[in-house]
Structure formats: C-alpha cells, structure tokens
Amino acid sequence: MAPRTLPILKQLLSKSSSYNPNLIGSRFAANRSVTYMPRPGDGAPRPVTLIPGDGIGPLVTGAVEQVMDAMHAPVYFERYEVHGDMNKVPEEVMESIRKNKVCLKGGLATPMGGGVSSLNVQLRKELDLFASLVNCFNLPGLPTRHENVDIVVIRENTEGEYSGLEHEVVPGVVESLKVITKFCSERIAKYAFEYAYLNNRKKVTAVHKANIMKLADGLFLESCREVATKYPGIKYNEIIVDNCCMQLVSKPEQFDVMFKTLPTGFHLNGGNAEAVTPNLYGNLVANTAAGIAGGTGVMPGGNVGADHAVFEQGASAGNVGHQKLVEQKKANPVALLLSSAMMLRHLQFPSFADRLETAVKRVISEGKYRTKDLGGDSTTQEVVDAVIAALD
Amino acid sequence: MGSQILRRVLGSPNSSRVFSSFNRPFSSSDFSSNMIRATLFPGDGIGPEIAESVKQVFRVAEVPIEWEEHYVGDQMDPRTQSFLTWESLESVRRNRVGLKGPMATPIGKGHRSLNLTLRKELNLYANVRPCYSLPGYKTRYDDVNLITIRENTEGEYSGLEHQVVRGVVESLKIITRQASLRVAEYAFHYAKTHGRERVSAIHKANIMQKTDGLFLKCCREVAEKYPEIVYEEVVIDNCCMMLVKNPALFDVLVMPNLYGDIISDLCAGLIGGLGLTPSCNIGEGGIALAEAVHGSAPDIAGKNLANPTALMLSAVTMLRHLELHDKADRIQNGILTTIAEGKYRTADLGGNSTTTDFTKAICDHL
Numbered sequence: 001m002a003p004r005t006l007p008i009l010k011q012l013l014s015k016s017s018s019y020n021p022n023l024i025g026s027r028f029a030a031n032r033s034v035t036y037m038p039r040p041g042d043g044a045p046r047p048v049t050l051i052p053g054d055g056i057g058p059l060v061t062g063a064v065e066q067v068m069d070a071m072h073a074p075v076y077f078e079r080y081e082v083h084g085d086m087n088k089v090p091e092e093v094m095e096s097i098r099k100n101k102v103c104l105k106g107g108l109a110t111p112m113g114g115g116v117s118s119l120n121v122q123l124r125k126e127l128d129l130f131a132s133l134v135n136c137f138n139l140p141g142l143p144t145r146h147e148n149v150d151i152v153v154i155r156e157n158t159e160g161e162y163s164g165l166e167h168e169v170v171p172g173v174v175e176s177l178k179v180i181t182k183f184c185s186e187r188i189a190k191y192a193f194e195y196a197y198l199n200n201r202k203k204v205t206a207v208h209k210a211n212i213m214k215l216a217d218g219l220f221l222e223s224c225r226e227v228a229t230k231y232p233g234i235k236y237n238e239i240i241v242d243n244c245c246m247q248l249v250s251k252p253e254q255f256d257v258m259f260k261t262l263p264t265g266f267h268l269n270g271g272n273a274e275a276v277t278p279n280l281y282g283n284l285v286a287n288t289a290a291g292i293a294g295g296t297g298v299m300p301g302g303n304v305g306a307d308h309a310v311f312e313q314g315a316s317a318g319n320v321g322h323q324k325l326v327e328q329k330k331a332n333p334v335a336l337l338l339s340s341a342m343m344l345r346h347l348q349f350p351s352f353a354d355r356l357e358t359a360v361k362r363v364i365s366e367g368k369y370r371t372k373d374l375g376g377d378s379t380t381q382e383v384v385d386a387v388i389a390a391l392d
Numbered sequence: 393m394g395s396q397i398l399r400r401v402l403g404s405p406n407s408s409r410v411f412s413s414f415n416r417p418f419s420s421s422d423f424s425s426n427m428i429r430a431t432l433f434p435g436d437g438i439g440p441e442i443a444e445s446v447k448q449v450f451r452v453a454e455v456p457i458e459w460e461e462h463y464v465g466d467q468m469d470p471r472t473q474s475f476l477t478w479e480s481l482e483s484v485r486r487n488r489v490g491l492k493g494p495m496a497t498p499i500g501k502g503h504r505s506l507n508l509t510l511r512k513e514l515n516l517y518a519n520v521r522p523c524y525s526l527p528g529y530k531t532r533y534d535d536v537n538l539i540t541i542r543e544n545t546e547g548e549y550s551g552l553e554h555q556v557v558r559g560v561v562e563s564l565k566i567i568t569r570q571a572s573l574r575v576a577e578y579a580f581h582y583a584k585t586h587g588r589e590r591v592s593a594i595h596k597a598n599i600m601q602k603t604d605g606l607f608l609k610c611c612r613e614v615a616e617k618y619p620e621i622v623y624e625e626v627v628i629d630n631c632c633m634m635l636v637k638n639p640a641l642f643d644v645l646v647m648p649n650l651y652g653d654i655i656s657d658l659c660a661g662l663i664g665g666l667g668l669t670p671s672c673n674i675g676e677g678g679i680a681l682a683e684a685v686h687g688s689a690p691d692i693a694g695k696n697l698a699n700p701t702a703l704m705l706s707a708v709t710m711l712r713h714l715e716l717h718d719k720a721d722r723i724q725n726g727i728l729t730t731i732a733e734g735k736y737r738t739a740d741l742g743g744n745s746t747t748t749d750f751t752k753a754i755c756d757h758l
Contacts, residue, residue: 110598118599145532161548161565166602172569176603178548182559209650215553216563242654246661249636250531280596284654287629291636317629 036350043074046347049096049103050077054084056321056331057106060313063333063384064104064340067359070388073344073352077104082119084109084320089123097127103310104343106336107319117164120316124157127308130184131191132157132282134301134314135342136289141365142298142374149293152274154195155282156188157303162279180216180278185223191304192224192276193231203235204228207244207277207285220278241281248288283316290315297332297373298364300339302346309346311339318373325372329379332371334360337387359390427458428714431483434461435493437688438698443493445700445751446707449726452755455711455719460487464495464506474509481513484681489714491707492683496690511544516673516681517571518578519544519652522709523659526668528732529741533662536639540659541582542652543575544673549649567603567648572610578674579611579646580618586712590622590643591615594631594651607648631655635662660685667740670705672713680713682706696746699738701727704754726757 050065052058068075078100080093097103110118123129132155138144165177189206196204206224210217221238228236239247277285290299301314313319313335325331337360344353363369369386370376378386434443450457462480471478484490495506510516519542525534552564576593583591593611597604608625615623626634628651634641635655639662647655660669666686673681684703692698704727711720730736736753737743745753 117601121599162599164599166600168602172606174567174602174606176565176567176600178563178565180561180563209653212549212551213553213563215555215561219559219561242657245632245654245658246665248661249533249658250661250665280650281654283596283629284632284651287632288636288658291633295637296633315629315633317627317633 038348042348045074045076046102047100048075048077048343049093049100050079051082051093051103051105051108052079053082053106054109054320055107056325057108057319059326059329059331059380060333060336061104061106063380064336066384067337067356067387067391068340071352071355071391074349075344075347082108084119085111086119089119089126094126097308097310101308102343102347103308104336104340105310105312107313107316107321109320121162121164123310124303127305127310128158129303129305129308129310130156130158131188131305132286132301132303133195134286134290134299136286136293136299136314138293139298139361139364141367142294144292144294146292149289150273151289151293152195152201153282153286153289154188154192154274154276155286156184156278158279159184160279178213178216180219182219182223185220185278186227189224189227189276192274193227193234196234196274197231201234201274203237203273205273205275206236206238207241207275207281208238209241209281211240217278224276241277241285244275244285245288248285248292287315287317290317295373296335297371298334298338300335300342302339302342309343311343311346312336313339329381330371330377331380332373333380333383334364355391359387359392362390363387427456428489429458429460429487430710431480431487431490432459432461433480433490433492433495434463435688436464436496437494437690437693439493439495439688441694441696441698441747442684442700442703443491445747446491446704448751449704449723449754449758450707453719453723453726453758455716455723472509472513474504474506476506476509481510484514484679488677488679489710490679490681491703491710492681493703494684494686494688496688510681511673514679514681515545515676516679517543517545517676518575518674519656520582520672520674520709521656521659522670523663525663526731527728528734529664529668531662531664533639536659536662538639538642538659539582539586539588539644540652540656541575541579541644541646542656543571543648544652545649546571547649549653565600565603565650567606569606569610572607572648573614576611576614576646579644580614580621583621583644584618588621588644590624592631592642592645593623593625594628594645594647594655595625596628596651597625598627604648611646628655632658635659666702667699668701668705670702670709672706672709674713680710682710682713696748697739698747699740700747700751701731722758723754726754729757730754
C-alpha cells in the first residue's frame with residue numbers, strides 16, 4: 001500500500017468505530033468464484049493512451065493515475081495534451097491510440113458556435129468508434145429519487161444529427177442534414193444485441209421518433225427489427241423518445257403494466273434493461289438516465305469501435321465542469337474511476353477491475369467522502385485517498 | 393340552447409371584423425364587459441365529458457366566455473384536407489381563442505392529421521406548457537415551477553426526408569431567423585407579462601453550430617430588448633441532467649422543435665404525466681388554442697371516470713392569455729385545493745371519485 005495511505009487508513013478506522021469493518025468488507029468483497037486463468041505473459045503492463053483534456057479533465061485523470069498506481073495495475077499511461085480549441089487531434093495522439101488500441105480521456109471543451117468542430121466527435125469519427133455506451137445504475141448508499149435503476153444506453157456515435165453537415169441556404173435560413181444509413185444502423189443494432197447477449201441483459205429497447213421522421217428513424221427501426229430476429233432469446237421493443245424520457249422520470253414502476261398496451265421502456269425494477277438509440281436521442285436519454293441514477297459525475301461509459309476503445313465519463317453533461325470546480329479541485333472522480341474499471345475489464349484484468357469497483361462503491365456507500373454533486377463537500381483528492389484506502 | 397343556436401347563426405360578423413383589425417400581436421382583445429367568444433373542440437373519447445366539466449366550472453366562476461362548439465366531422469372536408477371543417481377553422485380565426493380536447497386521428501390516407509391541420513392553418517408557432525408541481529399529488533419532484541416554450545413549425549420536424557440511395561436516408565432540419573425570432577419574442581414577452589425572471593435557451597450549438605447557432609443568435613437579439621430578464625444558454629445534455637436532478641433551477645425554457653418536444657414531455661413526467669399538464673398553442677395574430685395533450689382514452693369514455701384536470705388547467709392558461717388573471721387564479725386555486733385535499737380524486741390520481749364529483753368539488757372551492 002502506498003506510504004501516504006497508512007495514516008489516512010488509521011484515521012478512517014479510528015473515526016468510524018461504530019461499524020464492524022469486517023461486516024462492511026464482506027458485503028463488498030467479491031465472492032471468490034471459479035478463478036480466471038490467464039495466459040502466460042498476460043500480466044505484462046499494457047500501454048494506454050491518456051488524454052487529460054480540459055477543465056476538470058486533468059484533475060480526474062490524475063485521480064485515475066493515482067489509483068492505478070496504488071493498485072499496481074498492469075497498465076501504464078502515455079500522456080498527451082489535447083485541448084478543445086485545437087483544430088484537430090494531433091497526429092501523434094492518433095498514432096498512439098492506434099498502437100495501444102485503448103485510450104482513457106477527460107472531457108474536451110468545444111467552443112460554442114465557433115466554427116471549430118468538436119474534437120470529441122472528430123476523435124470518434126476518425127477511429128470509427130461507432131458505439132457509445134453509458135451504464136446508469138444506482139450506487140448503493142447514494143440516495144436518489146428513483147430506485148432500482150440499471151440501464152445501459154447504447155448510442156450510435158457517427159452519424160445521425162451530428163453529421164456536421166450544415167449550410168446556410170439563404171441569409172436567415174439554415175439547413176442541417178440528419179443522415180441515417182442502413183449500414184450504421186445495422187452495426188449499432190448488432191452491437192447492442194451482442195452486448196445484451198454477452199452481459200445477460202434480457203431486453204433491448206429501440207428509442208426513436210419514427211411517427212414524425214418516418215424515413216430516417218424508420219430505417220433505424222427496420223435495421224433493429226432485422227437484428228432482433230437473430231436473437232430470439234432477447235426481448236425487443238420500441239419506444240418513442242419523448243414518451244421514453246417521460247417514463248424515465250415519472251413512473252418507472254408502471255412499465256410492467258404498460259407492457260400490454262403501449263410500447264414500453266425499461267424494466268427499472270430489477271434491472272437488465274438496455275436501450276439502443278440514434279445519435280441525438282442517445283445523448284438525451286443517456287443524460288436523463290444518468291441524472292435519475294445519481295448524476296453524470298458517477299456514471300461510467302466509453303466508446304468502442306471494431307479496433308479501438310476510448311473510455312471516458314459516461315454521459316457528456318458536465319464532463320468539462322466549470323471554472324469554480326477546477327479552482328476548488330472538487331470535481332467528482334467517480335465516473336472516470338468506474339470507467340477505468342470498465343477499461344481494466346476490457347483489457348482482461350478482471351480482478352483489478354473488481355477491486356477498483358468495490359473500493360469506489362464502498363467509499364460512496366460510506367458517504368463520508370463525497371463531492372458536491374453528490375451532496376457532500378470533499379475535494380477530489382480526498383475521494384481518491386479514500387478509494388486508495390478502501391482497496392484491499 | 394335554441395337561443396345559442398340563434399345567436400350563432402345570426403352571429404356578429406360585422407363586429408368581429410372590426411375587432412380583428414386591432415393589431416395586438418400577443419393577447420386577444422378584451423371585450424371589457426362583453427362576453428368573449430371562444431371556440432371549443434370537445435374532441436373524442438373522454439373529450440365531451442371533460443369539456444362539460446370545464447364549462448360547468450366556468451359557469452360557476454362566472455367567466456365571461458361564450459363557447460362556440462365545433463366537432464370533428466366524419467367526412468373529409470376538401471377545403472382543409474382533413475376531418476376538420478373550414479367553418480371550425482374560421483371560427484378559431486375569428487374568435488382568437490379556443491380550447492381543444494383530445495382528438496383521435498382517424499386512421500387512413502388522403503387526409504392530414506388533425507393536429508397538423510390546426511398547426512398549419514392557424515400558423516401555431518409556439519407551444520407553451522406551464523409545468524408546476526401540484527401540491528397534494530405527490531411525485532418524486534415537488535418544487536417544479538417552469539414553463540417550456542417550444543418552437544412548433546420547423547426544426548427537425550419539417551417532414552422533409554428522402555432516400556438518397558438505397559439504405560441512406562437524409563432528413564432536413566431547418567432553422568430560420570424569422571421563426572426563431574418569433575418564438576424568442578413570445579418567450580420573453582411571456583416571461584415579462586407573467587413575472588418570470590429567467591429565460592433559458594436550450595440548444596446543441598457546440599455540435600450543430602450553424603443551425604442552433606442561428607437560433608441562439610436570435611434569442612440573444614431579443615434578450616437585449618428585455619434587460620430586466622436574465623438570459624442564459626444551456627446545452628441540452630446539461631439541461632436534461634439538471635432537470636432530473638434539480639428542476640427548481642429553471643424558469644422559462646425556450647427551445648427549437650425537437651428538443652422542445654422531448655423536454656416538454658420530460659417536464660410533464662416530472663409533475664405527474666400528461667393527464668395533469670396544461671398546454672397552449674400560440675398562433676400568428678394572437679391566436680391562442682389551449683389543448684389537453686393526453687389521449688382520448690376510449691376505454692373510459694362515457695363512464696364518468698375521466699380526469700378533467702389537464703383540460704381545465706389548459707383553459708386557465710387560455711384565461712391568462714386573455715388577461716383575465718383574477719378569474720384564472722380563482723379557478724386554478726380551486727383545482728389545486730381540491731387535489732391537495734385529496735377527498736375527491738379521480739381514478740388516475742389514486743382516488744375513486746367520478747368526473748362529476750370532482751367537478752362539483754372544484755365548484756365548491758371557488
């Protein structure tokens with residue numbers, strides 16, 4: 001254990017003597033199941049590209065580096081500075097990601113209406129990271145208005161409304177093209193069902209607005225339906241995006257009943273729900289779902305393509321934070337820590353991933369070190385120290 | 393009723409033409425002591441029952457409104473290309489105010505949907521939904537007090553789609569300066585007349601730089617004319633997240649079409665669903681068509697079980713548009729008190745009162 005954490009550990013244990021640490025530990029320690037057998041040489045440290053980004057990005061990526069260090073995880077980071085006001089992502093960064101195949105990044109601030117296209121979007125398009133995944137779930141011990149939330153939102157990442165094809169027809173009239181292709185819709189649908197199959201999720205819901213955008217979203221739905229026939233074991237249904245948002249916030253319980261009469265959304269009771277969406281709706285649904293489950297400061301996520309994966313804070317709201325957060329160093333590192341746990345699993349280091357996740361969940365549930373967006377007042381460093389202390 | 397028909401037939405075509413030349417862009421003219429004529433579309437399903445409730449409450453509250461009822465026909469009118477007759481539309485244009493119950497769009501081809509007809513013919517450019525938590529009806533959120541104003545004519549819902557080649561579809565999102573200015577003007581005017589302090593424009597201009605950028609530019613221009621109102625711009629992802637975490641952060645929201653659709657339904661979800669949400673469509677020339685946005689619920693039609701709250705609150709919005717604020721406040725308080733008391737609640741709110749009992753309770757509370 002890192003030498004810094006010893007005094008902190010003593011402090012933690014002495015303060016909270018009212019609970020039995022063994023009990024807490026056993027609740028959170030992963031039950032040992034049949035062991036994971038690695039191939040010889042799997043333990044060699046893997047390089048991961050690290051892009052700290054803007055705003056709170058450097059703070060939270062720093063947090064991840066510290067925790068990885070404390071765990072002696074077999075990853076080492078190659079750091080590259082990229083900022084949102086650059087014209088394009090530097091070639092050396094792209095080279096690095098192509099070589100390492102895995103990247104961890106903080107948020108990149110996009111100047112508003114400034115003529116510079118978002119670097120986040122550029123990165124995804126260049127590496128063809130066509131699927132964006134956000135896992136929204138209730139963290140034990142964190143009070144929210146909605147219980148039993150466990151949704152994964154899979155969002156098409158390359159086309160749709162964010163194609164960036166805009167032009168001014170005449171002064172005062174602007175057109176933006178939303179492009180939907182069968183190719184992209186099919187591959188995102190395939191990814192969604194494959195994900196559900198590999199992760200034992202029972203139901204996939206397609207989110208759309210095909211009653212208004214009949215051709216565009218109609219094509220998306222057609223592709224989803226085709227893929228659904230290949231996975232008879234997984235239930236498939238469709239929901240209109242405004243209805244979806246409304247159901248997410250108001251009455252998640254009624255989904256079970258409404259299943260008979262309307263296209264439903266997610267089984268928020270008992271988990272196992274998954275949504276596949278085109279680009280814009282995915283953005284909204286992911287942020288809404290993240291909001292009801294505890295906020296975007298805690299939800300992990302990532303972008304994945306055929307050859308590369310980039311992990312970052314799940315939902316995009318607040319991933320750069322604002323000036324005050326940066327100055328006071330009170331950004332929430334939990335989202336990026338959980339994303340890095342996802343990354344560890346992706347790299348096939350399940351035991352490290354479990355340890356990290358367990359430690360983070362323990363810190364959140366104890367409630368002593370929480371940043372402002374979770375109702376506490378800790379700084380980033382305090383949370384990181386607590387997580388490192390909670391590692392076993 | 394005979395006298396009503398007589399009055400309608402004889403009408404007052406001359407006077408309406410005189411008054412329609414008033415150039416008040418946003419509010420319908422107040423006829424001072426005269427009765428104001430308003431068009432009423434009871435609609436289908438539970439429509440007629442809840443319309444009856446509204447009429448009764450207005451009668452007891454002595455609101456100076458005279459209803460002109462129009463029904464959706466069962467034959468297509470070639471002049472409007474839908475089941476709504478030309479006379480109905482003319483009546484709304486003449487009266488400047490209307491109240492619409494839920495309408496079930498008949499299935500089939502060759503005619504426009506009813507909502508689309510109304511929107512296009514009456515040039516309804518803004519959809520206003522006041523969302524406030526109803527005290528006494530507990531949802532997970534109890535401090536919601538915001539208005540969503542949605543641009544209703546263009547944006548992503550222009551309906552311009554085509555297949556480029558097989559397997560590739562393009563859909564056009566149009567944003568014009570004229571429409572954006574129009575809805576921004578209405579939003580700020582609304583904020584000013586209803587004493588609201590903040591207007592937030594919701595956008596995604598970091599990605600859709602030209603389209604949402606134009607929308608924002610127009611909003612900024614209008615904001616300069618109202619220096620006493622705080623103006624801010626919020627990216628839609630942040631907006632969604634903030635709405636579900638802390639809806640009290642928002643006051644008036646103004647948005648283009650698609651975001652408006654989603655956010656206004658999300659806000660309706662925050663307060664308890666579409667069965668409780670009022671809504672009002674504003675058209676060119678100060679036309680206001682208040683409507684209930686829930687469905688026509690054919691399974692409980694005629695059984696005296698429907699909840700008239702949405703239509704009644706929409707009628708209250710209509711009264712505010714007519715600047716009959718004291719009557720509007722009375723009726724609104726009556727509704728809120730009745731729901732808060734909890735003795736008379738319809739089935740969808742968890743009680744077992746009938747529509748008529750609920751209406752009578754509201755009348756008693758006036």
